Amino acid sequence: MSKTILITGATSGFGKAIATRFAQQGYTICITGRRADRLAEIKHELENTYAVNVITLTFDVRDNRQVEKAMASLKEQVQTIDILVNNAGLASGLSTIDEGNLDDWEVMIDTNVKGLLYVTRQIAPMMRSQAHGHIINIGSTAGKQVYKNGNVYCATKFAVDALTQAMRIDLLTYGIKVTAINPGMAETEFSLVRFKGDEERAKGMYAGVRALQAEDIADIAWFCASLPPHVCINDLTVTCLTQASSNYAIKEAERVKPNHE
Ligand code: NDP
Numbered sequence: 001m002s003k004t005i006l007i008t009g010a011t012s013g014f015g016k017a018i019a020t021r022f023a024q025q026g027y028t029i030c031i032t033g034r035r036a037d038r039l040a041e042i043k044h045e046l047e048n049t050y051a052v053n054v055i056t057l058t059f060d061v062r063d064n065r066q067v068e069k070a071m072a073s074l075k076e077q078v079q080t081i082d083i084l085v086n087n088a089g090l091a092s093g094l095s096t097i098d099e100g101n102l103d104d105w106e107v108m109i110d111t112n113v114k115g116l117l118y119v120t121r122q123i124a125p126m127m128r129s130q131a132h133g134h135i136i137n138i139g140s141t142a143g144k145q146v147y148k149n150g151n152v153y154c155a156t157k158f159a160v161d162a163l164t165q166a167m168r169i170d171l172l173t174y175g176i177k178v179t180a181i182n183p184g185m186a187e188t189e190f191s192l193v194r195f196k197g198d199e200e201r202a203k204g205m206y207a208g209v210r211a212l213q214a215e216d217i218a219d220i221a222w223f224c225a226s227l228p229p230h231v232c233i234n235d236l237t238v239t240c241l242t243q244a245s246s247n248y249a250i251k252e253a254e255r256v257k258p259n260h261e
């Protein structure tokens with residue numbers, strides 16, 4: 001019987017790349033997001049390329065009723081869930097605390113913190129009864145160190161860090177692994193969403209930078225998931241070569257190149 005992975009926010013970016021990576025490994029894939037058309041396209045692509053079973057669930061992680069309904073439907077379709085990747089998330093806006101937009105704050109807190117909790121609340125009992133499972137939370141360098149104008153987004157990722165540590169303690173007895181992957185700047189739809197569709201501004205974030213790609217994070221997720229049963233990566237922070245922390249990065253042109261490049 002193939003193993004099953006549930007990935008929230010798999011219509012683009014990290015989530016889609018993780019779905020592809022695990023499909024290559026023969027997993028049954030459950031992908032979620034709000035954009036049903038994209039989920040259908042990805043299902044078609046993965047099933048045809050890798051001959052795996054892909055389940056799609058369209059829901060908004062901010063709405064616990066939708067989460068409960070979707071997870072009930074999933075439990076009817078699969079016997080076990082081996083891996084949950086809590087990935088759905090976003091930044092909305094970038095401004096100082098005194099000028100912050102309350103709607104942006106609500107959407108980030110509701111998605112990145114409450115959404116992650118709602119999904120985990122449904123899946124953790126299943127993993128507990130299996131006495132087996134792996135929860136991978138996608139945090140951020142923003143959850144390790146705050147940066148200017150990042151205030152509420154950073155706070156939500158600090159919350160993800162705290163919840164990851166807490167889950168590991170609470171679920172330890174049941175043999176459930178809990179891992180945080182904390183990426184730095186990565187080229188996905190993240191900035192397009194943060195800047196509300198402003199393509200120029202979003203592109204500008206990655207100008208002159210060889211940023212992380214979604215596939216890099218997918219490889220790391222696969223690495224974390226493919227270690228022996230007694231090994232659990234607790235926390236992993238990853239940046240591109242030219243980023244040292246939330247607050248310090250250089251452009252590719254500023255990097256001193258080795259002689260062979
Ligand atoms: P993308 O915007 O490419 O992907 C975000 C995914 O989250 C989409 O599939 C989107 O699906 C889903 N999503 C957002 N809101 C909701 C919602 N309310 N309900 C359900 N699904 C939702 O960005 P990334 O791949 O970069 O982001 C993935 C995660 O990685 C996020 O948690 C982000 O904070 C984190 N991260 C990103 C970094 C980066 O620089 N890119 C760095 C560090 C962490 P849909 O719109 O279809 O609902």
Ligand code: 8X3
Nearest residue numbers: 140141142183184185
């Ligand atoms: C996303 C990375 O630095 O844009 O979590 O906040 S950053």
